[in-house]
Amino acid sequence: MNISTILRSLLISCISYNFALSQPKESDYYQIDQIYIPKEINLEVGGLAFNDKSQLGVSTRRGEIWLILNPENPKSQYVRFAHGLHEPLGLLYQEGSFFCNQRGELTQLKDEDGDNQADIYKTITKWDLNGNYHEYSYGPVLLPDGQMLVTLNLGWVGHGESGSKWRGWMVKVNQDGQVTPYATGLRSPAGFNVNSEGDIFYTENQGDWVGSGRMTHLELGDFSGNPAGLRWSSEKGSPVNLKVEDIDDTKNLSLYEYQNEVEGVKAPSVWFPHTLMGISTSDISFFSDKMGPFEGQMVVGDQGHSKIMRVFQEKVNGVYQGVCFPFREGFASGVLRIINNPKNDAFYVGQTNRGWGSTGQSSYALERISWTGKIPFEIKTIKVHPEGFLLAFTQPVNEVKAKMISSYKVTDFTYSYHHFYGSDVQNKENRDITDIYFGNFY
Secondary structure: OOHHHHHHOOOOOEEOOOOOOOOOOHHHOEEEEEOOOOOOOOOOEEEEEEOOOOOEEEEEOOOOEEEEOOOOOOOOOEEEEEOOOOOOEOOEEEOOEEEEEOOOEEEEEEOOOOOOOOOEEEEEEEOOOOOOOOOOEEEEEEOOOOOEEEEEOOEEOOOEEOOOOOOOEEEEEOOOOOEEEEEEOOOOOOEEEEOOOOOEEEEEOOEEOEOOEEEEEEOOOOEOOOHHHHHHOOOOOOOOOOOHHHOOOOOOOEHHHHHHHOOOEOOOOEEEOOOOOOOOEEEEEEOOOOOOOOOOOEEEEEOOOOEEEEEEEEEEOOEEEEEEEEEEOOOOOOEEEEEEOOOOOOEEEEEEOOOOOOOOOOOEEEEEEEEOOOOOOOEEEEEEEOOEEEEEEOOOOOHHHHOOHHHOOEEEEEEEOOOOEOOOEEEEEEEOOOOOOOOOOO
16 A cells, blocks of 8 residues: 555545543643623624734624733723724734725724724725625735735635635735735635745635535645636736636546646645534634644634644645644634734634534634643654654553554545535545554654
């Protein structure tokens, strides 16, 4: 068996292990605490950003931005910073201003007199709208060069539709409002972020042309799978050469196989198996060195299942590939936004479920997740090796059990790349494990 080929084919490897002697709870290691929300505020979180005073800005789906002046206080004080916005599903603080992506524009909001209320609402750039309820807009996210990234959701008419310019695209915006198209093939790109190397990743929800939730490393000119946005690929400034008519789903291929046939198609680096790892992937954030043994790894939220997954990725021959793990369940509502608090190295988790539903039954919530100081027994990383996988654990393992083939199980499968909504599991196969080597390979 060529494990390297399996990984590069982006098949999903589910590895089970039975080294642990007890059944600890997730809360033993990562604790969830409710952040106080006054009863009169409907905090349906769309975006989170800390300002330079360690105050937490929260944009809401109801068009407000609230400042939580002392988010660590059990009775945090809230001040309404801005209102009258159109469902801002993202928030950024940069150089004295908040920036939010409304449905129809990217907006700068600034408090000039220091009273914690925005005095200036400045349009940086505008987006076309056709009134479809599904035309969400997300971001912005700051890039290392000072530009901002935003993503524009497709509309929905029984299938994804790019009825307005650049819908289904990721674009860059500079401080002067100049828009540069970056990549397309996006369907519902609620989560995106930039890693320490400056590489851009986004998460996608299951839907038409999307077999299951996934994460993709996007580079300039990439097409990630949904062809609706290709309607605009001939527009001035487009880095994408593909056209709608270039995409054909009659061959019953996986997205990885299709990538090898059609230049410009970009397969994901990680799949999130549907229902096993959530149903609607959302925000991306990163572990700090004070949040346990996973420094630099990603956390990815799931709105529908009200939980967070962990993701490890590596670059092999210049291409990202990775693996996802369960991390923390039990949030009060649907997880949409995750942000690190630079002051205390906790994650703040913004949540909402109106119109979308979630396993967490609250309509909205804001919660903090912090490390208790205890180290969980987990697979820390899975890396590719010419002869198989290299597994590293967060704690020493039982050597006898670690050498037993019966301690492991490997199953791989993939999804069809087609215009239908989602995909059943395809080509599922249990893999034989022939040898196990125990020791320090690093």
